[in-house]
Each structure stands twice: as C-alpha cells, then as structure tokens.
Amino acid sequence: MPSDDSAKIVEACGDDLISIEVAGPAEAQALAAALRESDPWREVVAGIASVVVQFDVATIDIDDARRRVEDLLAKGILPLELSDVLLEIPVVYGGEFGTDFDEVCEQTGLTADELIALHTGKEYQVDLVGFTPGFAYVGGLDDKLNIARRDSPRQRVEAGSVGIADGRTGLYALPGPGGWPLIGRTNFRLFDPDADDPFPIRAGMRIQFVSVSKVESGL
C-alpha cells in the first residue's frame, strides 16, 4: 500500500473533533496508529474511510490541533505491516443461530453448502473494531455475498452472532439490537472484560472462518 496522499482534513466536525478522510480501512488504521503515537489526543478513532481525533480544547486550541494533524500528514503515513496473527473463528452456520441464512441463500441464489464454502473459502482482514466493545467489521466478503442490511433492525441479537452486509462480515461481541442479516454464530469470545486482554480481535488481524457443528461449538 502506498502512503495515502488523498488524506483530507475536514474542519467542520464540532468544536473538539477533527475528521480526516482517507481511501479505506487500511489507510485509516495506519493513520490512526501514527496519530496515537504522535500526540496526546483524547481519542483517535478510525472509521472505514476516515479517522476522527478528539482533543481537549481546554488545553489545545483548534488551530494547534489542526496543525499537528497536518504536520503528521505532511510527513507521510507508512502503511501498516500485514498482521501475522491469523485467528480461526469457528462458526455454526444456519439453523437456529443463522436466522437469516435461508433468506441469504434465496437472495444470493446460493445453496447452503455453496454459501458456507464461499464464506469459509478465503482469508479476511479485520477492517475495524467499533460500535460496541469488540464488535468486529471484517472486510473482503465475496461480491456474491454483498447484500443489504435488514430493513428494520432486530431488537436483540445474541453475542457471537455472525452477520453479513455491505460487503463485510460483522461479529457481534455483545447482545443487543442489530441490523445485519445473521448467517451463524461463533463461540469465540470477542470481548472478555475479565481476560488479561479483553480485546482478542483488533483491526488488521487476519481471520479465517471455519464451519463447525453445533455440538463441536458447545453453543
């Protein structure tokens, strides 16, 4: 990945926020990592195609904050190296856990076996962790699986639910409302507040989905 020359500062983002638009998730993560090293930002949050910094306007004024971002962009952002962490995420596809599995088959014209083969057939990368603690946006979904979100979100989606929408797989770390069509569930603990590292999934990690039976998963 070349350094991102298209990075563009957006000024109007509130009184303590600066948004920088970038080309995509890899550029956003690289810029966010550089920002996190460089300055005492209150928050450095990457989106799919942008990074927003929040700063303490009681101690840094807007122009100063803006200059710091510009100086960093001027130096150029080095691309992040591909993570050497490959996480295997076991998924129980369809059935009671993949409430929308049959509908996704219908929409995409795939058989159940084809859908599973397609979803488990390649290595992915985590584009973003966000929304709630540990929720992972996993990029690189095959075009054949590019479907839209549900028209209305479900009131409750269980932790570990695996959904697909807009070219990504979404891994629900917590129970709560959710709008992604669900194709399965994983027993992988995406967020564990009691663990040494509560966040086993980080942006940039490589992901391999593996199809398992309900019995094997222990779910």
Add this chain to the structure above:
Amino acid sequence: MTISVLEAGLQTTVQAGARTGLRHLGVPASGAADTLSLALANRLVGNDLLAPALEATLVGPTLRFTAPCAVALTGGSAKAMLNGEDVVFHQTVFANPDDELTIGSVEVGMRVYIAFGGGLQASEMLGSSSTYMPAAFGGHEGRALIKGDILKMAGDGRNSETLETPEEFRPPVSSRWAVRACRSVETHLVSDSHRTVLFDTNWTIGRRADRMGMQLDGTTIGVSSAGRMPSSPVFPGTIQCPEDGAPFILSVDSGTTGGYPRIAQIARADRHLLGQMRPGDHVRFLPRQPQEAVDELHAKHDYWRQWLPGIEQAI
C-alpha cells in the same frame, strides 16, 4: 460502611467520570449523563468532582444507611425524604445509622445525582468505575441497582462541613432547552431546502430517550447519503440523521461508530445538558462556529471554576 437498597428506582446506576482513550476498541464513554450535576453533588460532600455516585433516572431509589454519612442531591427536581422529612437539594445532609432516604419521581429534568461522603466503592474497568450496562461492567456489578443490593462506601462517609451550593451555581432545570451545536462531517448532505431546519425547529425529545441517545420529533430533515455510508466515528453529542429524516442525538453510552450522516455536533460546553432532557421536553439548537464554541467553553469554565475547581474535568 454500607448502604442497603430498599427500592431500586427505575434505573439507578453508579456513575463517575467518562472512559476515555478506548473508543477505537468500541468502548463508549459511559459516566454520568449530566456531569455538572455529578460534580455539584460530589462538591457538597467533599469528594473529587467525578467520584462514583448514584445516577437515578425518572424514579429514585430508597436507601438505608448503616453508618453516619454525608449525602447530597442535585440534578432534576424530585421529592426527597430522610426518615419522612423533606430533604432540600443542593445542600449537605447527614444521615445516621438506620436512616432511610427516599427519592420520588423526577418532576422536571431526567436524572437525580446522589453523592456520599467518601464516594461509593465501584468496580473499575478500562479506566473508569462508571457502569456500562450493555457490556455489564463497571459500577455495581455492571448493572442498574436492584432491590436488596448492598453498596459499599469507599470512605468512612463522614464529612465535617455542611455546604450549600450558592444560588448562582444551581443550574436551572427546565423542560425547554437550548444547546449550542457546530457543523459536522456530513452536514453538506442535508438537502438545500432543509439547510436551516435543524436550527429553526423547536424539537421535542421523543419517547426513545436513554443513555444511548434521544430521538428528536418535530419534523424531518432531508438528507441524501448517496446510498450506503461507510461506518464512521461518532461521539456523545453527535446528531445523526438517517434517510427517513428523523434525527437523533447520541449520548454517553452510544456506540463508537455509526452509519448515518452526522449532521451536527453539540458543543462540548453543552453536552452535560443532554443528561437532563426527558421525553416531551423541547430543545432548540443554536448554531456556532467551532472557535466561538471553544471561547464559550472557556468562559463557562471560568465561571464554574469559582465554585467547582477542576470543572474542566467534568464539562
């Protein structure tokens, strides 16, 4: 040194300061929705401004003390009694062992803050002891209080001083609000004919109003998000507007990324006001340039610092 929860109220949680620095892992701010009222309550019992205290929503709890304890109430207006006698907000009161403190329905505003001398013991997680209910961590077992809970005090509860918030430092609680707001990243997606609708409308807080956010009723705002928007960072005070045109304000427990156009951002100086808005209240937004909003924040800090040294940690 404990406090027994005889009645929990509608949604009473232990809240302190915000969690910061972990939004990139999806960890929301949490913390008191009205940080100014939290600070005012803690001030009256001699605590750090952001010490863990109780945040009661719409209906308050009934508590019994096991030891002498300084207590102070701030925030929305509600009837409060200590052993059947009226308790006045904004002053230090002293509870004795076996005393019962009852806080009734919040009449104006949304949340009441109850601070205790020395603060409450709370489980610290990811840099704050504030409760974040969706992931069940922080505060008291990561959840709202239930009848029968026993809260532990962090100190001995005593406080030598009796204080009263000076009149000029009691924030008015109202059902009509004005908050200052700046442009945000997708403000340009608002259709031309709707450019000023956000600022011209007397909005009503919708029925869906909680620590995550609040729906705004009144009219709709035309936005063209040109199909699907990539998930982008959002913050407490971000106003998003989906395709259906019904905007909503994000609050302290909101997620860290969102997929709807961000049409405005409430200025830092006024974000604490969100914690007192209740369904049916009216709110207007006042347009500000970012630098104007920062100047006003400095002025607000200068004012409040006279009674609350360290106020810039809270608002």
